[in-house]
Amino acid sequence: MTTLPNGYREVRRVDLMRNRKEAILINLLALVIAAGVAALGFVFCPPFFEVEIGIHSIVNMILMMVGIVVYMILHEIIHGVFMKAFSGLKPRYGFTGLYAYAGSDALFNRRQYLIIAFAPVVILGIILAVLTVAFYETAFWTLYLIQIVNLSGAAGDFYVGFLIARSNNDVLVRDTGTDMAFYSGRV
DSSP: OOSOOTTOEEEEEEOTTTOHHHHHHHHHHHHHHHHHHHHHHHHHSOOOSOOOOSHHHHHHHHHHHHHHHHHHHHHHHHHHHHHHHHHOSOOEEEEOSSOEEEEOSOOEEHHHHHHHHHHHHHHHHHHHHHHHHHTHHHHHHHHHHHHHHHHHHTHHHHHHHHHHHTSOTTOEEEEOSSOEEEEESOO
């Protein structure tokens, strides 16, 4: 659906490109999540090792950077796959210079959009958790750092999920990728 039902009007807009206050809030949330998850990582796998700069550490750094880029691409593709599944419309993908995005002109109901918002962090989080456990001895921190990016990078998704959960049950969401509008038939 791309047309608002009769009686619906915009009740909230999230635009991180123009609303500095919300952008700062989400970035602070991302930092808090990253710090908390990193601290948890030290509990699971204390890094009792000597820091050596060698081919092995350089390869691990390159793998981690490639993993982060691949993660970011997969994160947005998963958003887009669910957008298409729920709407039938081909999603748009882009990069603003600050963040990557998937967007659509479709309207999504509350349940649909919560799935769209949380699918990447859940799917990729489970995959990364399994890989981190499977490669605990050899690549824990390389994979765990990607998991930190997964969870902290989803701060915007968590924020939007919080807003939707607090919205009326009839809420409809249009996420163009660079901004998001919430509509409701109730005022």
